[in-house]
Amino acid sequence: MWFFLHYAERILSDSAVRPCEDNVSTPDISRLKIERSASGQIAGTGRSKRRWLRIVLLLAALGLGASVALGRFSGKAPVETVTVALSYPSQSYTLLNATGYVVAQRKASLSSKATGRLEWLGVLEGSPIKKDEIVARLENRDVSATLGQAQANIKVAQANLDQGQAELADAQASFQRTGELLAQKFITAAAFDAAQARLNKARANIAGYQAAIAAAKANAQVAQVALDQTLIRAPFDGVVLTKNANEGDNITPYSSAADSKGAVVTIADMSTLEVEADVSESNLSKIRVDQPADITLDAFPELHLAGTVSRMVPTIDRSKATLLVKVRFSDHDPRVLPDMSAKVAFLSKAVPPQDRQPVTTVQASAITTRDGKPVVFLLEGEKVRLVAVTLGRKLGELVEVQGVKAGDKVVLTPDAKLQDGAAVSLNKK
Template sequence: MPDTDLSRLTIDRRPGTARRRRNYRPWAIGAAVLLAVAFAVAHLNGEKVVETVSVTTAYPYQSVTLLNAAGYVVAQRKASVASKATGRLEWLGVVEGSRVKQGDVIARVENRDMVAQVDQAAANVVSARAEVADAERAFVRSRDLAAKNYVSSSALDSAQARLDKARAALAVAQANQRAAQVSVDQTLIRAPFDGVVLTKSANVGDVITPFSSASESKGAVVTMADMETLEVEADVSEVNLSKIRVGQPCEIQLDAFPDQRLRGVVSRTVPTVDRSKATVLVKVRFVDRDAAVLPEMSAKVAFLDKEPAAEDRQALVAVSQEAVVSRNGQSQVFTIVDGRVRPVPVTTGRKINDLVAVTGVKSGDKVIVRPPESLHDGDRVHVEQK
């Protein structure tokens, strides 16, 4: 049996020979290296690390804003318009966006059979009137002859009974005519109020069965809303409900028109709390109306402490107060052009919370916040990313 050297099986315990099995994440190491390199390059190039903010627009009324909430524009008067009659839709006179007046005929269900019934009822009325006229003449003759004792009292009574019967028959015929006309009117779909057609649910040829759930039938023909009843429904946390009161002035901003502000007023609050969200639904009525406002638009509502003056509702160019410094008796902000600092003289105005109104820059410009005293015109800077 050959000799076996067991010394080769020993573990080498010399310092530095053990392998560490730590699991380093390559991306974390790479990020740290890049960050260190960026700062090293900035310092080597003489760049100063700064932080920037954007010049924005602000409204002075924001200083009296108690609460902000989000919601949607909703029409308080809205209807799905249908016909009480069942039949095939043969005419539709509106499309989405059509403006209609109360009582306007906007659609019609086929009604030729009902129109025929109206004509038949009208003919019966004519016949009944003829019977009444004949009975009236017979009664007059009988009355005159009875006065001269040429006929008996029973003959006069018979003439009176015939006249009463003819008049009753006329009343029945007229009632039947009205009933037939009502059936025809029920095939005419009319606008219940002044408004705008929002959606069209049926087309010519569809079967309209408002009281049925048949798979191939339609219920409502159109959906319309009264644009004069548009309101904003906003969810307000129940802990802030004490800040809301009926008649409170508001400012409404629509997401579709971010640069426009519309006046509003708290109309009412729904007297219940949504327990899933712990919010109360507050309804805000428009004071300033705009034809461009449509149902279901997203909106933001600022609930104000008091009604702002007209000048407080005008947008001002504003910037963080920490971006404005005084150098040589002149208010300045520092912008960055091609990586270098450029001081811009500005004139400051009223303060709006943590902002200050300025002239000399425009909304969207980037300026340095908290510029150090050592920062001068032409200095190279590196913007700190957050």
């Protein structure tokens, strides 16, 4: 502080003396003139200016000195902090990381081959459905009537067959009697021939009746298929993802008509969920089929699921120079949904069960030694507390520790002079 005051005094003294020194070689008699004000008093303008300049410089020096002193003698050491976090040991097995999306390999948009008005819809988004379960129904009274008519035709054909079989039985009995009478010479050969012709005709009628029954059944089957096409069924077990139509909408096979809908609902088999990730072709040497992987979801960062590389699409995306790799889930979780963003860590080996749980880690530079023991300085308010820790495995740039918990803030690269209970200030960069 005295240095700044002394420096200000020198500035004032130099400014007072310098004008005289500059004109030593050239005397000026006019400078001996005494200036007076209008009232006849001697003017002191120059002296007053120098006095005020001195005061301003003194105040500036005091302010500057006080700020320096506060920063130097406050006793708070500037430090940087880092947060203790939870990490997974599988990070040490990671060969490559990639991003992708969850997709269902078994997915279908359910629609009808028939055209009609949607009369009933029995599911909503998220509804679980079973295979062959009726999801929706189109208006089908006309098709039902056609089916009833075809089934009635079957009965008519069956009745004709029954009548034909009765005629066949009578013709056979008549033929047998005429044969016996002809042997006894009681009837002519013409009567016998007529009985045989009647028998052949009855047999032919039976064949016709049977063909009519087959045709009637075929027509009934056609009508039944047409009726079934108005019933939209689930092709496999799954969950309804989207509902694309409502009751009263017109449904057409290809949605070609105006104001009509094609698919009624979209379903997916959740057991076939996979992650599709793009891997740069320069890293293909690190990927192989059946390679273990660790899958995390952006929606649930704390959720780590085991996976396996199921297949690699044998073509390169020329525009991105990437290969599509599909990773199936070994662990299934109901929270996993299609189209979720996911991160895939391709591992060098499968993660053992003991490494599936997260551990407390901190950056290695936050750990120091005191009395030969590893410690960290835990930030508590504006002071630090020395905490002894137990070191574990090294996970990349992190070290597993015990003695602190996730979320604690510790000093990064603590100074050798930093002691327990010392007051600190955060070094803002």
